[in-house]
Amino acid sequence: MVHAVGGSTTQPIFVAGSSELTKTIIVLEPSNPDGMKYLRAGVLGVLYADCEIKQLARAIDAVRNGDCYLSRDLGRALAEQLQRQQGDPVRRDPTRVLTERELQVAHLLAKGHPNRIIAQELAMSQATTKFRVSNILHKLKVQTRAQAASVLTRYTVAVTPVSR
Numbered sequence: 045m046v047h048a049v050g051g052s053t054t055q056p057i058f059v060a061g062s063s064e065l066t067k068t069i070i071v072l073e074p075s076n077p078d079g080m081k082y083l084r085a086g087v088l089g090v091l092y093a094d095c096e097i098k099q100l101a102r103a104i105d106a107v108r109n110g111d112c113y114l115s116r117d118l119g120r121a122l123a124e125q126l127q128r129q130q131g132d133p134v135r136r137d138p139t140r141v142l143t144e145r146e147l148q149v150a151h152l153l154a155k156g157h158p159n160r161i162i163a164q165e166l167a168m169s170q171a172t173t174k175f176r177v178s179n180i181l182h183k184l185k186v187q188t189r190a191q192a193a194s195v196l197t198r199y200t201v202a203v204t205p206v207s208r
Contacts, residue, residue, distance in 0.1 A: 068087050068088065068089070068107075069087070069088070069089030069090070069091070069100075069103050069104065069107055069113070070082045070087050070089065070090045070091075071091060071092070071093050071095075071100075072090065072091070072092055072093060072118070073092070073093050079114075079118050079121065079122055080122055080125060080126075083122075088106075088107045088110075088111070088112045088113065089103040089104075089106065089107045089112070089113040089114075090113075090114055090115070090118055091103055091113070091114065091115035091118060092115050092117060092118055095115055099115060103115075137199060138183070138184050138195050138196070138199060139196075139199050141183045141184075142180060142183060145166075145176065146176055146179060146180050146183070148166055149162055149166065149173065149176040149177060149180060150180050150192070150196050151196075152165055152166070153177060153180065153189060153192060153193060153196070154192070154193045154196040154197055155193075156193065159173045159174055159177060160173075162177075177189070180192055184196075
């Protein structure tokens with residue numbers, strides 16, 4: 045299925061095989077930055093709405109054959125986005141920016157423990173714990189404990205206590 049994505053709506057505009065998500069082609073407005081989001085969701089074809097009919101036909105053929113298809117402009121934009129993200133060490137592996145003690149706090153934080161429990165477990169004051177949690181949030185570039193836990197869980201800090 046081919047979908048046109050503009051604003052907040054996604055409208056099917058053409059059936060191109062199976063209705064499964066993995067057989068879907070998304071057509072984005074050139075100003076839409078969500079191409080990577082659709083690829084992560086399993087969409088095989090992503091191109092811009094200003095593409096030529098020949099390009100859309102190639103995308104449909106590719107997806108029908110189980111291949112992935114990106115427009116050249118979108119591929120370039122996504123590559124640049126990935127390069128920017130790769131340049132940020134927090135996006136590559138956020139645990140690399142934390143000290144050993146912050147990793148210990150992060151392990152308990154990711155498990156959902158409040159500062160009081162973290163302080164008891166690590167034999168530190170609640171004020172020190174609050175300071176460490178604040179540093180962790182800042183270094184991970186997140187606003188809340190839940191966001192930090194989400195980031196940390198992706199890097200197994202929640203599962204394995206880290207000792208360097």
